[in-house]
Structures are given as structure tokens and as C-alpha cells.
Amino acid sequence: MPELPEVETVARQLDPLAGRQLIRGVEILDPLLGFSEEERLRGRRISRVRRIGKEVVFQLEDPKGKAAELLLAVHLRMTGRLIYQGETDGSDRGDKYLRAVLELEQGKVRFHDMRRFGTMKLYESEAEAQPAGAEPLDRGFNAASIGELIRGSSMEIKVWLLRQDRICGIGNIYASEILHDCGIDPFRPASSLNDAELGLLAASTKKILRKAIKHCGTTFSDFQNANGEVGGYQKYLRVYQHSGEGCRHCGTEILRAVQAQRSTFWCPACQR
Numbered sequence: 001m002p003e004l005p006e007v008e009t010v011a012r013q014l015d016p017l018a019g020r021q022l023i024r025g026v027e028i029l030d031p032l033l034g035f036s037e038e039e040r041l042r043g044r045r046i047s048r049v050r051r052i053g054k055e056v057v058f059q060l061e062d063p064k065g066k067a068a069e070l071l072l073a074v075h076l077r078m079t080g081r082l083i084y085q086g087e088t089d090g091s092d093r094g095d096k097y098l099r100a101v102l103e104l105e106q107g108k109v110r111f112h113d114m115r116r117f118g119t120m121k122l123y124e125s126e127a128e129a130q131p132a133g134a135e136p137l138d139r140g141f142n143a144a145s146i147g148e149l150i151r152g153s154s155m156e157i158k159v160w161l162l163r164q165d166r167i168c169g170i171g172n173i174y175a176s177e178i179l180h181d182c183g184i185d186p187f188r189p190a191s192s193l194n195d196a197e198l199g200l201l202a203a204s205t206k207k208i209l210r211k212a213i214k215h216c217g218t219t220f221s222d223f224q225n226a227n228g229e230v231g232g233y234q235k236y237l238r239v240y241q242h243s244g245e246g247c248r249h250c251g252t253e254i255l256r257a258v259q260a261q262r263s264t265f266w267c268p269a270c271q272r
């Protein structure tokens with residue numbers, strides 16, 4: 001499942017390719033998408049492609065420049081991909097997982113999704129597109145804000161980090177990596193973290209997510225970026241899927257356990 005860095009990667013790659021192009025048409029190939037607002041998209045220009053929460057958002061200008069922007073949001077869920085195809089890149093025929101196509105002036109954006117859990121919808125305003133959870137890369141995301149979100153939660157910190165209604169975009173891979181980076185034991189109750197630890201947690205969250213974005217995300221099952229390539233962050237993972245190996249900091253064996261049905265990887269010596 002793509003986490004924040006993978007979604008950010010797709011948006012950053014699509015922006016220079018699809019940004020500033022006019023939408024000539026929209027083809028919905030999968031009725032399961034339940035999207036029927038093709039007409040509202042036609043003739044609008046993409047001002048920008050960006051990430052909001054865990055969605056890739058196409059900001060669309062009004063053709064007459066009068067009405068407000070419209071936002072087309074794609075959630076990739078498990079296996080969704082948004083791939084830019086230039087005019088000379090061949091046809092879509094034979095791609096049975098193709099669910100929708102945005103036809104642009106000079107190319108196409110193809111929404112390919114094997115398991116069909118991805119979604120496509122319109123937002124009327126940026127406010128409407130905002131997710132419930134806090135944006136971890138916001139300037140204001142710090143020890144105080146994370147402390148406020150955690151307040152009173154007895155949930156184990158690793159499990160808490162996955163709560164999308166608290167912080168948006170941290171999934172199973174980065175939750176383990178973040179906790180290893182700041183030296184916090186994944187089994188600690190969230191509310192047991194002191195101010196210094198909350199500060200370390202906020203800083204590691206930003207550091208790990210930014211580094212993963214820099215390397216275009218992590219590919220585990222079948223994430224591909226907008227150019228149809230895999231991410232490069234897997235070689236920087238310190239604990240995730242490294243159980244049985246020595247910790248890079250201290251050499252202690254990395255352990256694996258299951259918390260809330262998800263694997264957790266950690267170093268019992270570095271993480272307290």
C-alpha cells in the first residue's frame with residue numbers, strides 16, 4: 001500500500017508532465033469507479049498536480065477563469081498507479097487493469113489498478129480535500145502537536161502511528177523505520193512518551209518521510225511511480241523486513257513481532 005512518500009512521489013513526477021495541460025477528455029473504463037463527472041473536467045486546465053493527505057490531486061482551473069478551481073483526487077489504495085503516457089508511447093489496448101484515462105493535449109494520464117480499490121472523486125475546494133489526520137510534513141507538526149494528538153492514548157505507539165485519523169500517511173513500513181530512528185520502543189503506550197521523546201518522534205517522522213520522498217518511495221509489492229518505475233528507498237530501510245540481521249547502530253539482532261495484525265520490526269537495544 002503506498003504511504004505518504006509514494007503518493008508524494010507520484011504527484012511530484014506528474015506535475016511537470018501533466019501540469020499546465022488542458023484536459024481534452026476523460027474516459028472511464030471501470031464502472032466500479034462510480035465516477036460520472038467527466039463533463040465537468042473536459043476543457044479545464046491542470047494548474048498543478050500535488051499530494052493532499054494520501055491522494056494525488058489535480059487542481060483544475062475553470063476554463064473561463066471565473067469559477068473556483070475544482071480538484072480531481074485519486075486515491076491509489078492497494079495497487080493503483082497513475083502513469084503518464086506521452087503521445088508516442090503506444091496504445092492502451094490489452095491493459096485490462098486500466099480503469100480511467102485523462103486525455104490531455106500532449107499525452108495521457110492512465111489510472112491502472114489491479115485490485116480496483118482505488119478511488120477517483122471531485123472536491124469543490126481545498127478545504128474539502130483535507131484529510132482528518134494531521135499532515136506530518138507541515139511546519140507546525142512538532143512535539144506539541146503530536147502530544148496533543150496522542151493525549152491520553154494507551155495504544156502502543158507503533159499501532160497509534162498508523163491511525164490515519166491522527167496523522168495522515170504513515171503506514172507499516174515507515175512506522176517501524178521512524179521508531180527505530182528515534183529510539184522509541186514500539187510497544188510503549190503512546191501516552192508514556194515524554195516531551196523530549198515526542199520531539200524526537202516528530203523530528204524522525206519528518207526526516208524518514210523526507211528521505212523516502214528523496215528516493216522516490218519504497219517498492220514492496222507493486223508500487224510504481226508516474227514513470228512506471230519502482231521506488232529506491234528499500235535499500236535505506238534499517239529494520240523493516242530485516243529481522244534476524246544485526247542493527248546498523250549497535251549490531252543487536254533486529255526482531256519482528258505482530259501488533260494489531262501487522263508486522264513490527266525493531267532493535268531491542270536501541271529502542272527503549
Ligand SMILES: [Zn+2]
Pocket residue numbers: 247248249250251252267268269270271
Ligand atoms: Zn540497535
